[in-house]
Structures are given as structure tokens and as C-alpha cells.
Amino acid sequence: MTNKKQDLIDQDLQDLNNDGVDRRGFLKCMAWAGTGLVWTMSGGIPASRAFGKIYGKDKDSGESGDFTFVQISDSHIGFNKPANPDVTATLQTAIHKIDAMPQKPDFIIHTGDLSQLSKPSEFDTLDQALKGAAAKQIYFVPGEHDMLSDNGAEYLQRFGKGTQGSGWYSFDHKGVHFVGLVNVANLKAGGMGSLGHEQLEWLEKDVKGHSASTPIVLFAHIPLWTIYPEWGWGTDDSEQALSYVKRFGSVTVLNGHIHQIMQKVEGKVSFHTAMSTAFPQPAPGTAPSAGPMKVPADQLQHVLGITDVNYLVSARSLAVVDSPLADSTP
Amino acid sequence: MTKKTLRFASLPVPVLIALLLLFSGSRSVEANDQTNNQTKDQPSSASAEVAIDNFSFGPQTLTVPVGATVTWTNRDDIPHTVVSTDGVFKSKVRDTDEKFSYTFTKAGTYPYFCSVHPKMTGKVVVQ
Numbered sequence: 001m002t003n004k005k006q007d008l009i010d011q012d013l014q015d016l017n018n019d020g021v022d023r024r025g026f027l028k029c030m031a032w033a034g035t036g037l038v039w040t041m042s043g044g045i046p047a048s049r050a051f052g053k054i055y056g057k058d059k060d061s062g063e064s065g066d067f068t069f070v071q072i073s074d075s076h077i078g079f080n081k082p083a084n085p086d087v088t089a090t091l092q093t094a095i096h097k098i099d100a101m102p103q104k105p106d107f108i109i110h111t112g113d114l115s116q117l118s119k120p121s122e123f124d125t126l127d128q129a130l131k132g133a134a135a136k137q138i139y140f141v142p143g144e145h146d147m148l149s150d151n152g153a154e155y156l157q158r159f160g161k162g163t164q165g166s167g168w169y170s171f172d173h174k175g176v177h178f179v180g181l182v183n184v185a186n187l188k189a190g191g192m193g194s195l196g197h198e199q200l201e202w203l204e205k206d207v208k209g210h211s212a213s214t215p216i217v218l219f220a221h222i223p224l225w226t227i228y229p230e231w232g233w234g235t236d237d238s239e240q241a242l243s244y245v246k247r248f249g250s251v252t253v254l255n256g257h258i259h260q261i262m263q264k265v266e267g268k269v270s271f272h273t274a275m276s277t278a279f280p281q282p283a284p285g286t287a288p289s290a291g292p293m294k295v296p297a298d299q300l301q302h303v304l305g306i307t308d309v310n311y312l313v314s315a316r317s318l319a320v321v322d323s324p325l326a327d328s329t330p
Numbered sequence: 331m332t333k334k335t336l337r338f339a340s341l342p343v344p345v346l347i348a349l350l351l352l353f354s355g356s357r358s359v360e361a362n363d364q365t366n367n368q369t370k371d372q373p374s375s376a377s378a379e380v381a382i383d384n385f386s387f388g389p390q391t392l393t394v395p396v397g398a399t400v401t402w403t404n405r406d407d408i409p410h411t412v413v414s415t416d417g418v419f420k421s422k423v424r425d426t427d428e429k430f431s432y433t434f435t436k437a438g439t440y441p442y443f444c445s446v447h448p449k450m451t452g453k454v455v456v457q
Contacts, residue, residue, distance in 0.1 A: 081407040081426070082407075083407065116409070117425060118423075145409070145446070147446075148411075148423040148446065149423075187448040188448060189415045189448055189451055190448060190449065191448045191449070192449070230449070232447055232448065232449040288384040289384035289386070289406075291384065291385065291406055291407055291408050292407050292408065
């Protein structure tokens with residue numbers, strides 16, 4: 001079992017540079033994730049355990065510091081083309097799935113592209129849908145689709161309280177330090193995502209005071225590592241940001257934007273992108289462009305999904321589990 | 331009233347009618363030219379099209395004469411913008427099938443990009 005998983009990691013890492021995760025491999029990962037295998041990062045080395053143990057009756061579980069949170073991304077409320085004519089419905093499905101989880105998440109993180117066109121009506125619809133979620137605390141970072149009106153004025157007015165600049169901020173939760181970054185503002189021609197000087201200066205100061213044993217979670221819309229520059233899937237100045245968290249024992253980077261799962265482990269930093277709740281996009285280089293990918297109707301719920309992240313105090317690690325909207329539990 | 335006008339008024343009616351018909355004929359020719367034009371002002375400005383498709387501008391480099399109007403049409407399922415890198419023009423966000431037009435009154439090279447997907451770049455050369 002471990003060899004198979006190691007093979008899959010190697011395949012992922014290789015494919016990032018070659019022809020991308022092919023569709024069969026992608027779906028294999030989806031089925032695998034759906035069976036509830038949990039990856040944990042412990043001292044930078046991934047290890048897996050069966051899902052049951054996390055919530056089971058071990059002496060390690062149930063400590064006050066343990067918690068889970070859920071990442072959703074790319075809801076694109078307002079999108080209504082063939083790839084998914086009803087993105088609000090699939091968002092509702094995602095919310096129901098979160099509410100049905102055996103362990104209630106402490107909060108939800110939305111990694112951007114809340115709306116399709118930054119319209120007030122789209123943000124309203126999103127608000128309404130999220131009101132139905134059991135988890136009342138939701139953290140956001142904007143995607144490029146949320147910046148379409150006056151550099152994100154509408155987004156900031158609704159979701160930017162307590163943030164700085166284009167909407168960055170940090171918070172602590174049960175000993176874990178979370179940082180929401182914005183890499184979709186002031187984008188330069190020919191470039192990819194961009195954090196900018198002001199935000200980088202803020203980030204350096206923000207993480208300075210924390211001990212190296214504090215687990216760090218960075219979340220931003222566009223991937224903070226270079227996945228496919230031809231399609232803008234990367235952040236021009238992310239290296240500098242990552243240098244500020246180099247000394248920490250556990251760093252988890254959560255991103256969206258690409259509407260598919262990609263993962264990378266580099267030392268003590270694990271990078272992870274989430275599925276969209278709206279529509280899938282092609283694997284790098286497998287289509288003329290990164291646009292919405294139409295799949296057969298019965299496949300749609302298998303390529304949309306949510307990400308469950310479990311923090312275990314005893315292991316001081318975060319376990320990231322993706323699951324598609326389609327219920328694949330036997 | 332000048333002498334010229336008086337003389338005009340004193341032409342026989344059939345001649346006046348003939349003159350009227352002559353003028354109305356040439357006006358409708360002008361109207362036809364106008365309907366073929368993208369602009370409302372000058373009757374013979376050039377116009378050119380750029381298609382936004384698959385996250386790219388086509389043609390990526392477009393050459394037009396001074397005074398031409400360029401119209402960008404978004405054919406993608408995703409919204410885009412058309413933004414000059416030198417601050418000369420900036421479209422609102424354009425969703426599928428929406429258009430943006432700009433009339434280039436000065437010669438020069440105008441690089442632009444999509445501010446939502448900055449890898450998308452293009453250029454209009456006006457000469």
C-alpha cells in the first residue's frame with residue numbers, strides 16, 4: 001500500500017513538469033481520496049493512516065487542541081455556461097457535505113473566486129448559500145474574479161473587515177497561525193500571481209514573533225508555487241514569501257484557482273490546491289487553454305469537491321483530505 | 331436675400347424637382363457607407379476586429395491606420411478585460427459575447443493585456 005502511494009507521489013511530482021496529471025490518474029486519485037485516506041505531515045515526511053483512527057477512540061484523539069477546518073474554493077457564483085449551468089446548486093451540495101461530516105469543522109476557508117463577475121447579486125447569493133452552513137465562521141481571500149469592480153472594492157466592503165491592503169490578514173486558532181494572502185491585485189502584463197512589496201513586508205513582520213514549532217497555514221487564491229507558467233499558474237514573488245516561513249517546522253500552503261488537486265512536498269512545506277465547487281479545468285497543457293472544462297453530466301460531481309484539514313496536537317501536523325461532491329463511500 | 335438665391339427660386343418647377351431628386355440620391359449613398367462603418371462620425375474610418383478566444387487575443391499583433399476603430403469580442407466562457415499597459419485605454423470587464431471598442435487617433439505601438447489573466451497579451455500597431 002505504501003509503495004503504491006509513494007508511486008503516486010512520484011507520479012504527481014514528475015507529471016508537474018511533463019504532461020500533467022492525466023485524466024485516468026486524476027480520477028484514480030479522486031476515488032482514493034473518497035475512501036478516506038488521511039495524509040499527515042510530520043516533520044516534513046508524509047505518512048498515511050486510515051481515516052477511522054483520526055476520529056477514533058485513541059488516547060491521542062479528543063485533545064483540546066485538535067480541530068478540523070474545511071477549505072472550499074472557486075465557487076464562481078454567476079457562472080452559467082455548459083461546464084456547469086447551476087454553480088449555486090453545486091455549492092449547496094458542498095455545504096451539505098460539510099454539514100454531514102462526523103467531526104464538525106471549526107471554520108471554513110474559501111480560497112477565492114467567490115463570484116464570477118464581482119457583481120453584488122453574486123456576492124449576495126454566495127452569502128445566502130453560506131448562511132446554511134453549520135460552520136458560522138468563514139474566512140475568505142479574493143480571486144481575480146472578485147477584483148473585477150474597482151480593484152475589488154465590492155469584495156473588500158463585504159469580506160475585508162480587519163484586513164489590510166487588498167485584503168490580507170492573519171489569525172491564530174488553537175495554536176496554529178493562519179495567514180490569508182492576496183496575490184490577485186495589481187497584476188502586471190505577462191506576469192502570474194503577485195503578492196507585492198507592501199504585503200511581503202507585512203508578512204515578514206507578521207510571522208516573526210512566532211516560535212518555529214507553531215504550525216503555519218498560508219492560504220491564497222493563485223498557487224504559491226509554479227505549476228504551469230504558460231497558464232499563469234504560479235506567483236511571481238512567492239519565493240520571497242516562502243523564505244519568511246522557512247524556519248517553521250510545519251507549513252501548509254492551501255490554494256485554489258486551478259480547479260483541480262495538485263500537491264507538492266518540499267521539506268517541511270506542503271502545498272495543496274483544491275477542487276472547485278463550480279467547474280473543473282483541464283490538467284496543464286492538455287487543452288488549448290485553462291478555461292472551464294465540460295465533462296459528462298454524471299461525472300461533474302466527481303470532479304468538484306471540498307478539502308478537509310485535520311490538525312492533531314499530538315503529531316503537531318495537519319492532515320489534508322480531499323473529497324469529491326459525489327458520495328463514493330461504499 | 332442675394333441675387334443668387336432669387337435666381338434659384340425663379341427656376342422652373344421641373345428643374346427644381348430634378349435638383350431635389352439629385353441631392354436625395356447622393357444622401358442615400360452616404361447612408362449606405364455609414365451602415366457599413368463601425369463609427370458614427372467620419373464616413374470612411376477603417377475598423378478591425380480582435381477575437382478573444384482560448385485565453386488569447388487573435389491576432390496577437392494587429393496593424394491599423396490612424397483613425398481606425400478596433401473592436402475586441404470575447405468568445406470565451408470566462409470574462410476578460412482589455413487594458414493598455416501605458417494607461418491609454420481600459421475596458422470594463424467583458425463577459426462572453428461582450429465587446430470593447432477603441433479608436434486610435436495617434437500613430438504608435440499600443441501593448442495591452444487582460445488584467446484578469448495577465449499572461450494574455452497583445453499589441454496594436456497604428457501607422
